[in-house]
Amino acid sequence: MRRIALKFxxxxxxxxxxxxxxxxxxxxxxxxxxxxxxxxxDPTYLDPGLVSDGESFRVSEAxxxxxxxxxxxxxxxxxxxxxxxxxxxxxxxxxxxLRRGVKFHDGTAFNSSAVCANFNRWYNWRGAFQxxxxxxxxxxxxxxxxxxxVSGLSPPLFRSCTARGxxxxxxxxxxxxxxxxxxxxxxxxxxxxxxxxKKYGADQGELRNGTFVPTGSYAFSHPTGTGPFRFKSWTxxxxxxxxxxxxxxxTKAKIDRLIIRPIGTPTARLQALQNGExxxxxxxxxxxxxxxxxxxxLKTITRSPxxxxxxxxxxxxGSVMNDxxxxxxxxxxxxxTQVVNQFYFGAGKLAQEFxxxxxxxxxxxxxxxxxxPTQSKALLxxxxxxxxxKIDFWYPTSISRPYMPDPARNFQAFQASxxxxxxxxxxHSAPWRPTYVAKVNDGTAGxxxxxxxxxxxxxxxxxxxxxxxxxxxxxxxxxxxxxxILTRAANETNAAKRIALYKQANEMLxxxxxxxxxxxSVSFIGAEKRVKNLIATPVGGTWFQYATVG
Amino acid sequence: xxxxxxxxxxxxxDAPSGLWSEAWRRLRRxxxxxxxxxxxxxxxTVAIFAPLIATHGxxxxxxxxxxGSCCPGPSGSHFxxxxxxxxxxxxxxVYGARFSLLIGVVSVAVGLSVGLLIGAVAGYLGGxxxxxxxxxxxxxLSIPGLLLAIGIVAAxxxxxxxxxxxxxxxxxxxxxxLLRGSILATREADYVLAARAVGVKRRSILVxxxxxxxxxxxxxxGTLALATAIIDVAGLGFxxxxxxxxxxxxxxxxxxxxxxYLQTAPFLALIPGAAIVVSVLGxxxxxxxxxxxxxxxxxxxA
Numbered sequence: 001m002r003r004i005a006l007k008f009x010x011x012x013x014x015x016x017x018x019x020x021x022x023x024x025x026x027x028x029x030x031x032x033x034x035x036x037x038x039x040x041x042d043p044t045y046l047d048p049g050l051v052s053d054g055e056s057f058r059v060s061e062a063x064x065x066x067x068x069x070x071x072x073x074x075x076x077x078x079x080x081x082x083x084x085x086x087x088x089x090x091x092x093x094x095x096x097x098l099r100r101g102v103k104f105h106d107g108t109a110f111n112s113s114a115v116c117a118n119f120n121r122w123y124n125w126r127g128a129f130q131x132x133x134x135x136x137x138x139x140x141x142x143x144x145x146x147x148x149x150v151s152g153l154s155p156p157l158f159r160s161c162t163a164r165g166x167x168x169x170x171x172x173x174x175x176x177x178x179x180x181x182x183x184x185x186x187x188x189x190x191x192x193x194x195x196x197x198k199k200y201g202a203d204q205g206e207l208r209n210g211t212f213v214p215t216g217s218y219a220f221s222h223p224t225g226t227g228p229f230r231f232k233s234w235t236x237x238x239x240x241x242x243x244x245x246x247x248x249x250x251t252k253a254k255i256d257r258l259i260i261r262p263i264g265t266p267t268a269r270l271q272a273l274q275n276g277e278x279x280x281x282x283x284x285x286x287x288x289x290x291x292x293x294x295x296x297x298l299k300t301i302t303r304s305p306x307x308x309x310x311x312x313x314x315x316x317x318g319s320v321m322n323d324x325x326x327x328x329x330x331x332x333x334x335x336x337t338q339v340v341n342q343f344y345f346g347a348g349k350l351a352q353e354f355x356x357x358x359x360x361x362x363x364x365x366x367x368x369x370x371x372x373p374t375q376s377k378a379l380l381x382x383x384x385x386x387x388x389x390k391i392d393f394w395y396p397t398s399i400s401r402p403y404m405p406d407p408a409r410n411f412q413a414f415q416a417s418x419x420x421x422x423x424x425x426x427x428h429s430a431p432w433r434p435t436y437v438a439k440v441n442d443g444t445a446g447x448x449x450x451x452x453x454x455x456x457x458x459x460x461x462x463x464x465x466x467x468x469x470x471x472x473x474x475x476x477x478x479x480x481x482x483x484x485i486l487t488r489a490a491n492e493t494n495a496a497k498r499i500a501l502y503k504q505a506n507e508m509l510x511x512x513x514x515x516x517x518x519x520x521s522v523s524f525i526g527a528e529k530r531v532k533n534l535i536a537t538p539v540g541g542t543w544f545q546y547a548t549v550g
Numbered sequence: 551x552x553x554x555x556x557x558x559x560x561x562x563x564d565a566p567s568g569l570w571s572e573a574w575r576r577l578r579r580x581x582x583x584x585x586x587x588x589x590x591x592x593x594x595t596v597a598i599f600a601p602l603i604a605t606h607g608x609x610x611x612x613x614x615x616x617x618g619s620c621c622p623g624p625s626g627s628h629f630x631x632x633x634x635x636x637x638x639x640x641x642x643x644v645y646g647a648r649f650s651l652l653i654g655v656v657s658v659a660v661g662l663s664v665g666l667l668i669g670a671v672a673g674y675l676g677g678x679x680x681x682x683x684x685x686x687x688x689x690x691l692s693i694p695g696l697l698l699a700i701g702i703v704a705a706x707x708x709x710x711x712x713x714x715x716x717x718x719x720x721x722x723x724x725x726x727x728l729l730r731g732s733i734l735a736t737r738e739a740d741y742v743l744a745a746r747a748v749g750v751k752r753r754s755i756l757v758x759x760x761x762x763x764x765x766x767x768x769x770x771x772g773t774l775a776l777a778t779a780i781i782d783v784a785g786l787g788f789x790x791x792x793x794x795x796x797x798x799x800x801x802x803x804x805x806x807x808x809x810x811y812l813q814t815a816p817f818l819a820l821i822p823g824a825a826i827v828v829s830v831l832g833x834x835x836x837x838x839x840x841x842x843x844x845x846x847x848x849x850x851x852a
Contacts, residue, residue: 287619
């Protein structure tokens with residue numbers, strides 16, 4: 001039986017190989033080639049409004065566009081389907097001037113009523129659609145819905161959308177918000193064809209075992225946007241196939257077909273690239289980068305850092321960490337430079353504050369803490385927690401994140417450097433899910449713990465705002481002045497003022513030390529050298545529009 | 551065992567070449583057992599004299615050795631190379647022997663003592679006590695050993711003490727069943743009947759007549775159990791259920807850390823793996839040798 005299965009497997013593999021070769025050489029009707037790309041998994045659904053993961057966004061980003069986008073490879077907000085916009089003085093009314101002559105892939109015209117149809121669709125979601133597993137990003141940015149049916153939802157930010165003429169849409173908000181515009185770059189808020197969504201039942205769905213599942217066919221076989229690629233087919237576990245959109249309004253794609261395959265492990269993806277089964281693959285393991293670079297036919301494409309790894313310093317009733325001197329001793333006692341230089345395979349940059357340098361609001365004037373065991377001990381001895389200061393330190397197991405490729409390794413280095421700096425560390429660990437993350441969020445993961453954050457959109461609020469806009473159990477950090485600055489910054493609509501506020505907040509944060517950031521890390525796409533102009537976007541995506549296969 | 555055989559054993563026990571001395575004589579002629587003894591002796595020596603043998607501290611990090619990757623291989627100053635934190639792998643393996651020996655001995659001691667008690671009570675008293683105890687043991691045996699250990703660790707929380715208890719607990723039914731079987735055979739032996747006839751108390755019959763004569767299979771099993779205990783503990787350590795302090799030089803825990811670096815530094819997995827194999831092999835060879843030496847059916851053949 002086993003042998004038969006093996007034989008069958010071989011036949012299947014050979015067949016796939018032939019198929020791929022055919023695909024690779026195929027598209028003979030045109031001179032433009034096919035790009036085969038490997039991701040880490042299948043998309044969840046192809047309706048970006050209903051997902052929150054990178055595997056889904058990678059596909060939907062090629063098919064659909066938002067009103068604004070991040071210039072590929074950067075975190076700067078640029079016009080896309082909206083050519084310009086303005087906010088009223090009170091920050092509650094936003095006017096968007098739309099690009100003319102754009103059509104959805106199904107022929108529906110893109111205009112102000114299509115924009116309002118999308119905004120109203122999000123706002124009017126009910127029932128199963130209000131589950132966090134369906135509309136995570138909508139809830140993160142807009143709070144609640146027109147009618148909140150799930151307990152714990154906050155009042156909605158959105159009030160109304162009005163079509164003023166064909167190419168002007170006016171969005172009214174209930175509160176002033178500085179994050180409204182930058183958050184429109186999130187793929188979940190891409191513009192989708194109202195006709196196709198209606199025709200294929202995009203707004204039908206139910207909860208199965210607590211998880212949202214669409215019941216219409218839209219999210220599986222009819223995603224329709226205005227992007228440079230149009231959807232062709234999706235075979236679960238095999239591939240998603242997209243084709244070039246010939247009447248795209250902007251720079252048309254240079255490839256005819258884009259095939260995105262799910263390959264689970266980094267090692268298998270590397271092998272697929274080495275065998276020529278794929279032209280490029282995402283999320284190369286940092287330790288494989290040297291292997292890829294050593295191959296004369298391959299290269300790596302670097303995704304600039306848009307994340308932060310940090311050590312939470314948890315404060316609370318009776319905690320030694322309530323004393324700023326102890327927190328400073330922690331900052332001086334972490335050998336961050338060695339960890340970043342030695343453990344990130346050249347992919348890490350030392351973090352001095354909680355936001356990556358590419359974001360507005362990053363300040364060069366924050367207080368910096370060099371590794372200095374002598375100073376740590378002196379600080380401890382002048383504090384309430386004399387040497388050896390006993391602390392509990394948590395780290396996660398069975399996980400690897402771009403900002404933390406090997407948590408146990410980081411932990412052990414920090415443990416040793418803290419012990420050299422006058423601390424007595426008690427180690428604790430738990431599996432990343434379901435235990436560790438929950439413990440960190442609840443503030444029950446010791447005095448210190450290892451954690452980090454990957455950004456979703458190009459705005460500092462997505463980093464420091466998420467952590468420090470108000471009291472959180474994770475940090476137990478009480479600093480009304482910082483909370484106030486960050487809340488003001490989130491509501492501010494003037495860009496220059498916002499940046500100044502975030503700089504001020506970052507400087508104060510590094511003075512009062514609710515935690516110690518230590519690394520921003522890049523991630524890598526492994527690719528054949530003949531693949532050109534493939535762009536790794538900092539937020540975790542891949543930009544295929546300009547890619548060529550030579 | 552027939553009456554004649556039991557008599558024969560009794561006679562031999564009193565004879566100048568007793569059961570144990572004869573077993574020892576035969577053990578010495580078994581090359582496998584000799585190899586086992588050498589391996590185990592080396593293992594125990596390394597464990598005891600670890601601080602003298604190791605060239606570095608087992609937790610001493612030297613991050614600058616790594617040069618931004620993982621991990622420099624064997625060299626003159628680091629015989630087995632260094633691990634992902636620049637710690638000397640040779641010294642860690644040497645200190646790891648201490649943990650493995652300690653863990654093996656403690657967990658077998660746990661399993662042996664509890665198992666012996668249950669087995670002796672069940673075997674000697676018999677009746678409904680025997681039925682209940684043995685059905686309990688059957689239930690424990692029906693769960694695969696490692697799975698049972700994982701369950702116990704899940705209940706107790708991860709840690710070195712907890713895995714020693716868990717691995718010990720999985721050994722309990724094996725020892726209990728073995729001893730009970732052996733006691734059932736001895737219980738009806740003539741010398742036991744004789745002791746009973748002259749009015750020796752039940753407890754002293756059990757302790758001084760039945761137990762000593764039922765122990766030989768348990769000793770064999772004990773040696774083999776040491777081997778499985780070392781493997782099980784390493785397995786639990788590999789699954790992340792071992793010591794909470796990841797810098798503990800325990801062989802299984804050391805293996806866990808290396809999976810990410812298999813492509814670049816395979817020696818990180820091979821060396822602790824080889825250490826586990828060698829120590830387990832040593833105990834297994836001794837166990838097999840003992841079994842042959844103590845088995846009456848092999849008697850006189852060697």
